[in-house]
Amino acid sequence: MNIRSRKKRIVTLDRNHLWHPFTQMQEWAEETPVIITEGRGVFLKDILGRWYLDGVSSLWVNVHGHRKQEIDDAIKEQVDRISHSTLLGLASPPAAELAAQLAGMAPAGLSRVFYSDNGSTAVEVALKMAFQYWKQRGQEQKSAFVCLHNAYHGDTLGAVSVGGIDLFHRIFSPLLFRAHRIPSPYCYRCELGKRHPACGLFCLQKAEEIIRRHKDETAALIIEPLVQGAGGMIAAPAGYLKGIRRLCRKYGILMIADEVATGFGRTGTMFACEQEQVAPDILCLAKGMSGGYLPLAATMTTEKIYRAFLGKYHECKTFFHGHTYTGNQLACAAGLASLRVFRKERTLQKMAKKILFLGKELARIAGLDHVGDVRQRGFMVGIELVKDKKTREPWPIDEKVGWKVCARARDKGLLIRPLGDVVVLMPPLSISTAELKSLTRITGEAIRETTG
Ligand SMILES: *Cc1c(COP(=O)(O)O)cnc(C)c1O
Numbered sequence: 033m034n035i036r037s038r039k040k041r042i043v044t045l046d047r048n049h050l051w052h053p054f055t056q057m058q059e060w061a062e063e064t065p066v067i068i069t070e071g072r073g074v075f076l077k078d079i080l081g082r083w084y085l086d087g088v089s090s091l092w093v094n095v096h097g098h099r100k101q102e103i104d105d106a107i108k109e110q111v112d113r114i115s116h117s118t119l120l121g122l123a124s125p126p127a128a129e130l131a132a133q134l135a136g137m138a139p140a141g142l143s144r145v146f147y148s149d150n151g152s153t154a155v156e157v158a159l160k161m162a163f164q165y166w167k168q169r170g171q172e173q174k175s176a177f178v179c180l181h182n183a184y185h186g187d188t189l190g191a192v193s194v195g196g197i198d199l200f201h202r203i204f205s206p207l208l209f210r211a212h213r214i215p216s217p218y219c220y221r222c223e224l225g226k227r228h229p230a231c232g233l234f235c236l237q238k239a240e241e242i243i244r245r246h247k248d249e250t251a252a253l254i255i256e257p258l259v260q261g262a263g264g265m266i267a268a269p270a271g272y273l274k275g276i277r278r279l280c281r282k283y284g285i286l287m288i289a290d291e292v293a294t295g296f297g298r299t300g301t302m303f304a305c306e307q308e309q310v311a312p313d314i315l316c317l318a319k320g321m322s323g324g325y326l327p328l329a330a331t332m333t334t335e336k337i338y339r340a341f342l343g344k345y346h347e348c349k350t351f352f353h354g355h356t357y358t359g360n361q362l363a364c365a366a367g368l369a370s371l372r373v374f375r376k377e378r379t380l381q382k383m384a385k386k387i388l389f390l391g392k393e394l395a396r397i398a399g400l401d402h403v404g405d406v407r408q409r410g411f412m413v414g415i416e417l418v419k420d421k422k423t424r425e426p427w428p429i430d431e432k433v434g435w436k437v438c439a440r441a442r443d444k445g446l447l448i449r450p451l452g453d454v455v456v457l458m459p460p461l462s463i464s465t466a467e468l469k470s471l472t473r474i475t476g477e478a479i480r481e482t483t484g
Pocket residue numbers: 149150151152153155184185186187256261262290291292293294318319
């Protein structure tokens with residue numbers, strides 16, 4: 033079969049049988065999709081042999097590039113021993129080794145690892161853990177949660193209950209448990225009508241009011257540290273995260289840090305919490321955990337919380353939760369290999385210079401007519417497009433400006449995906465300065481040509 037007919041066959045099969053995530057399938061059926069068949073470094077190759085820069089790390093997961101030798105080898109070696117055995121009643125070397133390494137590098141006190149296989153489940157585990165913890169401490173009434181406007185913690189119903197994105201979450205509201213929402217630290221469009229830094233972090237005062245009112249019935253607060261990702265790459269001002277940690281402690285509620293997106297170097301440190309010297313009570317990890325190779329997630333917690341679940345079997349203090357592929361051996365082997373590469377290649381140290389370079393490049397994009405705000409924390413970037421730069425008036429939703437910019441970029445060899453009218457850049461940590469340069473050059477051109 034030649035390449036064109038092979039492509040045609042895949043397109044037909046896809047159209048007839050697939051249902052893509054977060055996708056209006058009516059529009060999908062009208063377009064010809066890019067079919068990815070290979071990857072190398074920060075590039076992806078399509079079925080026709082065209083190469084693209086992977087500008088969002090294959091949806092925020094890839095860390096050291098595609099086909100990274102060390103990770104490829106680790107997976108192959110593991111396949112030759114065993115790919116999966118259960119953690120229900122059995123142990124395994126990769127799961128134990130990885131747990132110990134995570135405990136050694138996570139923020140202080142997080143010494144226990146509960147595995148699952150995606151970000152949403154890592155969050156479900158955190159919520160249920162916090163809830164059951166208080167029950168077993170005799171504080172039955174502490175069953176509610178506090179979360180942020182614009183929060184995204186995944187798509188399962190528990191995670192949606194603590195979500196704050198109307199477009200995704202509103203329709204499911206009858207299915208959800210109650211959560212108390214505090215303002216999003218979204219300085220460009222402050223919901224409290226304030227200006228940073230003159231506001232003195234007024235959003236923290238508002239948060240305190242709400243937390244104080246509900247403290248007795250609240251089990252935990254959940255937050256994406258430093259950057260609210262899917263909500264639009266909303267970067268919190270300095271001191272906000274530390275302020276939230278202080279409030280949780282003051283009012284006796286647990287703090288859950290959802291580092292599913294920010295973890296594993298994404299913001300320039302291994303975990304975003306480190307940047308404000310914050311240690312949460314519970315930490316959620318996923319996306320970059322296996323280097324972007326295989327589904328793998330973890331919920332980490334302290335010995336204090338862990339111990340509240342200890343007891344004789346008949347006391348029923350067991351944490352009755354688990355997923356079939358929990359602690360999958362292949363995925364854990366990939367995770368271990370990824371951490372080895374972090375150490376061997378000094379990935380984080382090398383990032384520092386590249387983050388500064390990216391910042392300088394982005395300053396140019398910030399000057400464009402229809403760019404309202406550019407937000408960057410390490411390799412997490414959001415470029416908010418507006419109809420009117422002065423008044424900050426957004427584009428009408430049916431203009432689909434974010435989508436048009438990304439389509440334009442695709443024609444120029446760059447794959448990126450917008451969040452509404454926020455263009456997201458999230459390259460693999462291994463990207464070179466020259467590759468960063470093409471990432472920003474093409475993005476700038478695509479914005480100019482689409483909005484100009
Ligand atoms: C992506 C994401 C999730 C959900 O992870 P899945 O693996 O898609 O279920 C949860 N929290 C944050 C902060 C995320 O970015």
